[in-house]
Amino acid sequence: MVNLRDNFEKNRIIPKPRGKLPVILSAAIACILFCIGIFNWDCKEFFRYTVLNCLLFSLCGILKGICLFVEELFNHSSSRYHGNLIKMLNACFNWCHFLCIAMVIFSNLLETVDVFKAIVTCTCFLLYTALGLWNPTSAEVSEICEMKKMNVAHGLAWSFYVGYLGLVLPRLQESIEAYHKHKATVLKHRDTWKLHILIPLSCSVPDKLEETDNNIRFYENLPDTMIDRAGIRKRVFKHSIYSIYDEAMRVSHYHTVGKPMTGFSLNQKRKRVDSESFDNTRTIKYFL
Numbered sequence: 001m002v003n004l005r006d007n008f009e010k011n012r013i014i015p016k017p018r019g020k021l022p023v024i025l026s027a028a029i030a031c032i033l034f035c036i037g038i039f040n041w042d043c044k045e046f047f048r049y050t051v052l053n054c055l056l057f058s059l060c061g062i063l064k065g066i067c068l069f070v071e072e073l074f075n076h077s078s079s080r081y082h083g084n085l086i087k088m089l090n091a092c093f094n095w096c097h098f099l100c101i102a103m104v105i106f107s108n109l110l111e112t113v114d115v116f117k118a119i120v121t122c123t124c125f126l127l128y129t130a131l132g133l134w135n136p137t138s139a140e141v142s143e144i145c146e147m148k149k150m151n152v153a154h155g156l157a158w159s160f161y162v163g164y165l166g167l168v169l170p171r172l173q174e175s176i177e178a179y180h181k182h183k184a185t186v187l188k189h190r191d192t193w194k195l196h197i198l199i200p201l202s203c204s205v206p207d208k209l210e211e212t213d214n215n216i217r218f219y220e221n222l223p224d225t226m227i228d229r230a231g232i233r234k235r236v237f238k239h240s241i242y243s244i245y246d247e248a249m250r251v252s253h254y255h256t257v258g259k260p261m262t263g264f265s266l267n268q269k270r271k272r273v274d275s276e277s278f279d280n281t282r283t284i285k286y287f288l
Contacts (some may be wrong), residue, residue, distance in 0.1 A: 048109045051104050052104075055101060055104040055110070057061070058096075059121075061093075061094055061097070062097050063122055063125070065094070065097075069089065069122075072092060095255045140280055167229065168195070171225050175225055178223050179222050195239065216244060217243050217245065220240075220241050220243075222241060224237070225238075
């Protein structure tokens, strides 16, 4: 059978994990600019400006951390951190900034006029931050969500496994064996004893698959899988067998179909207030 995942990846439908190209490119550009500065300006003056800018970047980071810390302290101290001051500080500050400032101070390369430059730069940075001009871009937010597994797709995938796949897959072979005792001509080969989950990119799975393809027809259900789950005794999980017909309308093989991902379909149908910012197709690609 054709592997759909391989086809999707071949056609670049499923997004690849983001790589380190921006980091590599930033480092390369920084090296080029550094070389230009070394060969075109006085080395001592160039290093002084380099140290000054490191100081400014660290100061801006600390000022932003102070603004964040005030918000966390007054509005979220109990609910998010249970009054733990250390956790609040770690959440708001990057301690490397303090280390950088300490190194700059000990370098003793700064002059009195640099204090005025620092004040102006920090003022402009805070204004940019207040106006949202330093907010992370959509690509950066997406990268953070993917790295931290914070997408809707990650939550759906985890829920789908814990609440369904992790329960039925260990019992699937037993269910097919019980069925095979009475219908030996169906699912004859063990390599067909697989559970197929329908996840179309359209986010919609029809109640009857025959409505979308005449070559797919419902054949029969496997014996019910009953599991005691979360206080519900003998919760029933059903799996259907479908016959697949070839071009001559002869049965070529049978497949077992499991519970589809209905969450995508529900999100597609539900009219959400923030529907413009919620992309079902992108979510299902991340899920795959």
